[in-house]
Amino acid sequence: MAEVVVSGIVKSFGKVAVLKEVSVAIADGEMLVVLGPSGCGKSTLLRIIAGLETASAGDVMIGGRRVNDLEPAERDIAMVFQNYALYPHMTVRQNMAYGLKNLGTAKAVIEKRVAEAAQILGLAELLDRKPRQLSGGQRQRVAMGRAIVREPEAFLFDEPLSNLDAKLRVQMRHEIKQLQRRLGTTGIFVTHDQVEAMTLGDRLLVLNQGVVEQVDTPIEVYARPASLFVAGFIGSPAMNVLDGTIDGDGTTVTCGGARLRLEHELPGEAGREVRVGIRPEHLAPIAAGAPSPDAGLDVEVEWVELLGADTVAHGRLADGQALALRRPGDRPVAAGERFHLTPAPAHLHLFDPATGRRIDKGRR
Amino acid sequence: MEKRVVFRHRWLPYALLAPQLAITLVFFIWPAAQALWQSMLVQDAFGLSVRFVWFDNFTYLFGNREYLHSIRVTAVFSLGVALLGLVVALLLAAMADHAIRGAVVYKTLLIWPYAVAPAIAGVLWLFLFNPSVGIVAWWLQGIGIDWNHKISGNQAMLLVIIAAAWKQVSYNFLFFLAGMQAIPRSLIEAAAIDCAGPGKRFFTIVFPLLSPTTFFLIVVNIVYAFFDTFGIIHAVTRGGPAQATNIMVYKVFSDGFIGLNLGSSAAQSVVLMAIVVTLTVVQFRFVERRVQYG
Numbered sequence: 001m002a003e004v005v006v007s008g009i010v011k012s013f014g015k016v017a018v019l020k021e022v023s024v025a026i027a028d029g030e031m032l033v034v035l036g037p038s039g040c041g042k043s044t045l046l047r048i049i050a051g052l053e054t055a056s057a058g059d060v061m062i063g064g065r066r067v068n069d070l071e072p073a074e075r076d077i078a079m080v081f082q083n084y085a086l087y088p089h090m091t092v093r094q095n096m097a098y099g100l101k102n103l104g105t106a107k108a109v110i111e112k113r114v115a116e117a118a119q120i121l122g123l124a125e126l127l128d129r130k131p132r133q134l135s136g137g138q139r140q141r142v143a144m145g146r147a148i149v150r151e152p153e154a155f156l157f158d159e160p161l162s163n164l165d166a167k168l169r170v171q172m173r174h175e176i177k178q179l180q181r182r183l184g185t186t187g188i189f190v191t192h193d194q195v196e197a198m199t200l201g202d203r204l205l206v207l208n209q210g211v212v213e214q215v216d217t218p219i220e221v222y223a224r225p226a227s228l229f230v231a232g233f234i235g236s237p238a239m240n241v242l243d244g245t246i247d248g249d250g251t252t253v254t255c256g257g258a259r260l261r262l263e264h265e266l267p268g269e270a271g272r273e274v275r276v277g278i279r280p281e282h283l284a285p286i287a288a289g290a291p292s293p294d295a296g297l298d299v300e301v302e303w304v305e306l307l308g309a310d311t312v313a314h315g316r317l318a319d320g321q322a323l324a325l326r327r328p329g330d331r332p333v334a335a336g337e338r339f340h341l342t343p344a345p346a347h348l349h350l351f352d353p354a355t356g357r358r359i360d361k362g363r364r
Numbered sequence: 365m366e367k368r369v370v371f372r373h374r375w376l377p378y379a380l381l382a383p384q385l386a387i388t389l390v391f392f393i394w395p396a397a398q399a400l401w402q403s404m405l406v407q408d409a410f411g412l413s414v415r416f417v418w419f420d421n422f423t424y425l426f427g428n429r430e431y432l433h434s435i436r437v438t439a440v441f442s443l444g445v446a447l448l449g450l451v452v453a454l455l456l457a458a459m460a461d462h463a464i465r466g467a468v469v470y471k472t473l474l475i476w477p478y479a480v481a482p483a484i485a486g487v488l489w490l491f492l493f494n495p496s497v498g499i500v501a502w503w504l505q506g507i508g509i510d511w512n513h514k515i516s517g518n519q520a521m522l523l524v525i526i527a528a529a530w531k532q533v534s535y536n537f538l539f540f541l542a543g544m545q546a547i548p549r550s551l552i553e554a555a556a557i558d559c560a561g562p563g564k565r566f567f568t569i570v571f572p573l574l575s576p577t578t579f580f581l582i583v584v585n586i587v588y589a590f591f592d593t594f595g596i597i598h599a600v601t602r603g604g605p606a607q608a609t610n611i612m613v614y615k616v617f618s619d620g621f622i623g624l625n626l627g628s629s630a631a632q633s634v635v636l637m638a639i640v641v642t643l644t645v646v647q648f649r650f651v652e653r654r655v656q657y658g
Contacts, residue, residue: 052553072553073560085554089572098568099558146558 002063002153003028004049004186009058011044011210018044020210022058026154031180031187033201033218035194037233041210042190043158049188050156051075063153073102078147079156082163084139086131086146092118093127096145110149117145120179137168144176148183155180157189161196173199194234198222206230224349228356231277231349237312237324239349240283244276253350256317258297263345266359274359277349280312280326283341296342299323304333315339396637402630409624421631430607431615431632438611441525442589448529449585450578453536458566460537461544471541478534482595489527490600513601517608520601524609527600528593536581543577544570583647587640612636 004026011019018041026032034042047053049060051072060067067075078099086095093114100110118124121141131139140160147155157176161169177200180187189200197204198218206213206221206229214226225231231239244255250267252259255276266272283297299315306329313333314324325341327333350359403421407414425431460470477485492500493513501511513520547570555569571578594613597603603610603618610618613636620629 050553050557052556071560072557077557079554079557081550081554083548083550085548085550087551087554087569089575102559102561102564146554 002186003061004063004154004188005059005061006045006049007059007061009045009048009060010056011041011048011053012056018210019048019055022207022210022212024205024212024215026186026188028186029184031177031189031200031202032205033189033191033197033203034205034207035191035197035201035233036207038192040207042192042207045207046079046156046158046188046190049154050077050079076150076153077156078150078152078154079158080143080147080160082159084131084143084160084163086139086142088131091128091130092123092134092142092145095131095142096149099146099150113149113151114145117149120148121145121175136164137172140164140168140172141175144179148179148185152185154186154188157187157191159191160189161191162193169196176200194236198234206233208233224358225277226358228275228277228351231351235279237280237326239277239279240323241351242276242278242317242321242323243353244274244350246270246272246274253348256297256321256323257319260297260343260348261345262348262350264360266350273353275351275353275356277351278343278347280324282343282347283323283325283339284343285325285339285341296340297323299325299339299341301333301335301337301339303335313337313339399630399633399637402626403634404627405630406627417627421627422635425628425631425635433607434610434612434615437521437607437609438590438613440521441528441593441609441611442586444521444525445528445532445589445593446582446585448525449532449536450581452529453533453581454540454574456533456537457540457544458570460541471538474537475534477531480531482528482531482593483599485531486524486527486596486599489523489530493523514605517605520605520609524593524596524600527596528589531596532585532588536585539577539581540574543574547573579650580647583643587643590636590639590643 006025007023009019009022010017022041022045024032034045036042044053048055049062051067051070051074055068062075062077087098090098096114096117097110100113114127115124118127121144123138123141123145126134126138126142131142134142140163143160160176161172164172173196176189189196191197191200201218203215204218204221205215208229213230214221216224216226221230222234225234225239228241231241242255244253244260246253246266246269247259248270250262250265250269252261253274253276254260260276298318301313301315303314305312305314309329311327311329311331311333312324313327314322317323325339351357352359404416404418405414406417406421456470456474460474463470480488490498492498493511495501495512495514498511504511511519513523551569551573552565555565559565559568590611591613593611594617597609597611597614598617601609603614612632616629616632616636619625619632623629
């Protein structure tokens with residue numbers, strides 16, 4: 001168990017930079033989820049921490065030890081691969097014992113640890129089977145077992161759940177989370193699945209084209225996305241993003257033909273062009289005929305997705321910008337219906353159109 | 365969906381098979397049958413008197429010291445060729461697998477020896493090891509080894525093993541390399557995390573995963589050493605000195621065509637035939653079924 005610190009990691013393949021100065025400190029016992037679309041460099045980052053890939057620049061520290069020049073086996077980490085990477089010619093027991101055996105651990109200790117891990121993961125009956133005789137979920141557990149018997153400083157997970165079916169994925173997600181909590185081992189989990197990221201991580205690192213967009217708790221990342229990219233990547237359906245302009249006194253923003261109140265005043269920003277983000281679930285319709293305190297967004301519904309628990313209505317504002325809103329599943333919505341919508345000021349997100357970064361009070 | 369091709373005409377499938385059947389019949393079945401028949405005959409060198417003797421030729425063969433010696437020589441030779449050919453090929457394949465750049469060049473260069481005819485390969489090595497003018501013999505002289513395969517039976521054996529294995533290395537290399545490249549990268553990476561030593565990693569992970577390939581190659585190499593090395597023996601040692609490299613297939617030739625003992629030669633062919641049939645059965649039985657993972 002140890003702190004893992006990554007500082008200024010750069011990785012380029014020829015002229016293509018895959019990682020651009022990535023830095024993050026993962027606290028002892030913390031689970032950090034690295035989230036990003038495919039090709040953003042998240043797996044490369046993990047492989048650099050594991051030592052399977054060499055960084056072009058920057059340092060990796062595990063437990064205060066600089067491990068840049070150490071072999072993967074000397075870094076005291078364990079990795080769970082996407083396709084499990086179980087040794088096909090070894091039994092489950094041999095698979096789990098292999099790493100310890102190579103470290104010269106005493107036989108009795110190996111046996112004890114393998115038995116413990118098998119107990120935790122429910123593999124006791126399968127110890128003498130070969131990987132090909134196991135189901136996908138069981139193989140996944142063996143891969144986990146192989147990692148935990150090592151009692152490493154850190155677990156590295158490279159999209160370990162993406163080969164499982166949906167139901168099993170939910171279960172394994174829960175198991176991994178519980179296991180990591182229980183063992184208190186530092187974990188780094190790479191995924192492109194935002195649900196996995198939200199549920200597993202103590203903190204999220206959102207990576208986009210080799211650049212860290214945001215590092216924060218899942219709820220903060222959802223509630224206060226640091227950039228347009230994060231805003232669009234987290235949340236389903238994606239956040240609505242409208243063009244807007246800050247009004248004269250800095251207390252409201254005009255967008256989509258409506259004047260929306262801001263949570264914090266932005267004095268001296270009058271006339272500034274902004275991008276306004278509003279999540280579909282934060283668009284509350286104002287009851288027809290009720291006097292509205294603010295002028296709201298007028299939207300005409302074009303098409304509807306019935307998801308059961310929710311209904312997502314896609315429509316257009318008067319000025320032609322698209323807008324999606326989420327309604328409870330038991331309230332039917334029909335195409336052609338009109339809504340008058342007002343988001344709470346706290347749920348408005350402002351972004352700079354040029355940099356894509358979030359505009360906060362007192363920060364540009 | 366029906367995947368088999370169904371022919372409308374009754375004669376068409378036979379017509380399509382006919383050329384291959386004719387070749388098999390004329391060049392394999394007929395000579396084999398003739399050898400079987402001849403192995404039970406005793407005839408003089410001119411073919412004037414022929415006597416049917418049942419299995420006397422075989423009884424004589426397995427009581428003959430020279431033939432038993434030839435079996436031993438063949439065993440040493442074929443194991444030597446298989447071992448040397450496989451080890452060198454495995455080493456080269458491991459290195460080529462490591463080098464991603466230039467791998468194509470390696471592969472092409474390493475495949476060349478396979479295209480060399482056995483007799484040429486034999487002559488090539490003969491030159492290198494020639495006791496009076498060969499460069500390798502000269503080097504060996506330099507480090508105090510007196511090389512003369514024309515006198516020393518062991519040296520002659522070593523020379524033909526080297527020459528025969530050299531030709532086979534490229535073939536083995538190709539299979540080993542393909543086998544190594546078929547191992548998923550993540551397995552090698554998992555091993556890199558689990559085990560620091562590259563040598564140990566190779567012997568505990570890569571080599572066991574190559575076992576189907578290795579087994580297949582052992583059989584192929586033994587078959588090669590048994591049957592396809594005639595040219596090398598003929599060019600380099602002619603079975604000598606003092607029968608030291610007189611492997612079974614060479615003895616068939618020397619007893620039959622030089623000694624003109626046709627009955628014994630035919631009986632020896634039949635023994636070889638039995639061996640190749642056995643090896644083929646082993647090959648199909650074990651390679652196809654037992655040694656498989658995944």
